[in-house]
Amino acid sequence: MGICMRIMGLDFGSKTVGVALSDELLITAQGKEIIRREQENKLRRTCARIEELIEEYGVGQIVLGLPKNMNDTQGVRAEKTREFGEMLERRTGLPVAYWDERLTTVAADRTMMEAGIRREHRRDYVDMIAAVLILQGYLDRRAMQEKESGHAEE
Numbered sequence: 001m002g003i004c005m006r007i008m009g010l011d012f013g014s015k016t017v018g019v020a021l022s023d024e025l026l027i028t029a030q031g032k033e034i035i036r037r038e039q040e041n042k043l044r045r046t047c048a049r050i051e052e053l054i055e056e057y058g059v060g061q062i063v064l065g066l067p068k069n070m071n072d073t074q075g076v077r078a079e080k081t082r083e084f085g086e087m088l089e090r091r092t093g094l095p096v097a098y099w100d101e102r103l104t105t106v107a108a109d110r111t112m113m114e115a116g117i118r119r120e121h122r123r124d125y126v127d128m129i130a131a132v133l134i135l136q137g138y139l140d141r142r143a144m145q146e147k148e149s150g151h152a153e154e
Contacts, residue, residue, distance in 0.1 A: 005060025009135025014040045018127030020135040029135035031128040065101030065134040104133040
């Protein structure tokens with residue numbers, strides 16, 4: 001069997017990017033790190049770090065959380081996210097898929113509450129946990145689709 005390419009999940013915020021990586025079997029998502037930057041538009045170092053992780057972990061695809069409004073419209077954040085996604089596609093040559101992330105921040109908060117992470121520390125983790133939830137949602141849907149189409153290996 002050939003080497004499976006991992007999938008990278010990203011939660012793109014105005015000052016941070018949460019990073020998650022799948023396992024090689026594309027079943028589970030694990031939080032990797034949070035890339036921080038001083039200014040919103042300074043993305044060169046952010047992209048360079050993402051490229052290093054892609055190289056290091058053998059990533060073959062990127063899933064980027066797309067922040068839609070609750071009424072399904074896309075605002076300024078979604079536009080910035082798409083621009084970031086297009087830049088990543090150009091720089092890495094990898095396909096970028098978008099995942100509706102409307103409820104991931106809420107879920108990330110709940111996850112941290114249940115894990116007993118104190119409120120003042122939660123914002124340190126929220127982007128990475130959101131990236132995990134984005135990627136896990138994508139992996140789960142991918143597995144379901146493969147199962148339904150009968151392509152899953154027995």
